[in-house]
Amino acid sequence: MRVAIVTDSTAYLPGEAIARFGIDVVPLSVVVGDEVLSEGGDVSPADVAAALQRRVRVTTSRPNPEAFAAAYREAAARGAEAVVSLHLSAEFSGTYEAAVLAAQEAPLPVRVVDTRMVAMALGYCVLTAAETAQAGGTLDEVAAAAEKRAAATTGFFYVDTLEYLRRGGRIGSARALLGSALAVKPLLHLEDGRIQPLEKVRTSSRAIARLEEIAIQQAGTAEVDVTVHHLVAAERAEAIAERLRERIPGLRQLYVGEVGAVIGAHVGPGLLAVVVSPW
The missing domain is CATH 3.40.50.10170 (Rossmann fold)
Structure with missing residues (x-):
């Protein structure tokens, strides 16, 4: 080319x-403890998720x-x-x-x-x-x-906790949700390159249902490509994908994939995200 x-x-x-x-x-790069690792080669999403759960310090670098x-x-x-x-x-x-x-x-x-x-x-x-x-x-x-x-592309996501975004300093205006973080399951979205709060939902099951509803509304009847992302939540991601296949009339391609170590370090285990991209 x-x-x-x-x-x-x-x-x-x-x-x-x-x-x-x-x-x-x-x-x-992902830095796990004192070890600098290259995304896609030296460290897996599961490695990062396990380190976060053990409260090992995980950071990233350009x-x-x-x-x-x-x-x-x-x-x-x-x-x-x-x-x-x-x-x-x-x-x-x-x-x-x-x-x-x-x-x-x-x-x-x-x-x-x-x-x-x-x-x-x-x-x-x-x-x-x-x-x-x-x-x-x-x-x-x-x-x-x-x-x-x-x-034209939009991304919506659910996290089990805002703690990992807070630790990494990537939380943006979603910081306003921190005071009630124990009482809600936050839905977030990408807006002008930043993470912004979208909705506060009381339970994880309701948050996931709303994530699907929002993706379907965003897709409308247009021809769209859709990705469902997750971090160590493959079964939940596949279940969402199956329902989206049935409910998005203009769906061209649907891809299910785990986020990598860098994004995983900032969102934590349990992430579910839907990307809707008109063709």
């Missing part, structure tokens, strides 16, 4: 899609700019004429900033995009960019297609 696609490891794309489009994935610089050089060496580099919200991480720094020294034009998304909300932007590039799109066309998909 004339335009190469680079992203980071928080897109949580299926491996088949990464291979099919030749997408370069630059990993973030890639070094050199990791992006290497990816851009490799794209040039393969014959790419330009790169679109798509990343998780700059509100969550310095990853976007690291990519921008690397792009300044790249041997080819690099457009770095802050999608304001994460997980498969980011992943759908990456897939749209890759499909546009494969069809012969220019640098501007590829970046614009990804940005358009990002603007």
